[in-house]
Amino acid sequence: MDAAALHARDRALAAFERRWDAPGTLVASAPGRVNLIGEHVDYNDGIVLPIALEERCWFVAGARTSASATPGATPGMAPGIEVLAVDLGEHAEIASGASPETPWARLLDEVRIGVCEHLGVSLGGWHVAFSSDVPRGGGLSSSAAVEVAWATLILGLLEIEHGPAFDASIDPMRVAMLCRDAEHRAMGVPCGVMDQAVSVLGTRGHALRLDCRSLEWSHVPAPERLGGEVLLIDSGVRHSLASSAYAERRATCEAAAAALGVASLRDSDTERVESTPGLTEPQRACARHATSEIQRTIEAADALASGDLEAFGARMNASHDSLRDDYRVSCAEVDEIVDAARRIPEVLGARMTGGGFGGYVVALCRSADRERFIAAARDALGPDTRLSIARAGEGRRWESNSSTGS
């Protein structure tokens, strides 16, 4: 996406200093993601293939007492954490004993509870500000970016608070799972672990191949390393239906697995799905999507590993068709963009990405064809079409704020 738009870090630092009259001392960040393929299969024990985006959510923290003004001073232990959501212009108190009222503050509090309970410690006495460059509500995992950046900041703060002898290291996948669980509790959406996993484990220039059953993962070259280009087209549609439909689809998959006599749809295949009696039509259609998508994603990851962009693009097309016809999580506006993109000769594949019901379309072309593709897409979809290039970025990280001199 547009490099000029990447300023959430500065927004968070500036807002922190304005509000508390002192610079924040610790900075942590984590990215959003775009899933290349492997949609709605993480909660079916399947394989997913997302990339971390360059767009990130940034958190800044400083101790809550006047000691925070002194670089390197031991932070004070004033109870509670005051958080400023810079982009929303809202602030909230968390870790105060009461459950916060706003959804974003509840989410932060649940992440804090999960991480602290896991380590058997408590956290208190901090000022925190955060801001994000990840577009909200478009299926690019803006909430996973918030959760993972915050969890990363917490681990840094715990080290400061409890001293160097305290071991705040948690296995990366465990961090992702703690964040996912916090999202379940705070938002009531029974999401899988894909978004948080890539926000933790993403690596520049690579996609994450994650087996959501064994939790084994590896990095495979992203299309940009193979002479390809991943483009995002924003449909502009944000459907509120997404979370209830998400839970419904997940329940249908679980019912289908039970009817097939397996623990999860990972243990079945399209042939058995077609030939086993006793599934309702929606169960059969959902199971057909999940089993075929798992197989496609394995093939797509192999295609990337062997540098075959055409084979990858073909899997992307089949993925979209399956999500549209069998899983029924696309929508007319997204289908229209996918169809228009596929009519452009330079396009190797195009599909919806994320939970569905709007959001972004992801398309693949060769780097050499990028400008032709962009021009043709604007021709087909209108000059104001929001188009951006997605490059695979880094997972979470934290740093000291060098402007404080600490």
Ligand code: GLA
């Ligand atoms: C959302 C969820 C993920 C995943 C995708 C669909 O982004 O958070 O866990 O299920 O939808 O692939």
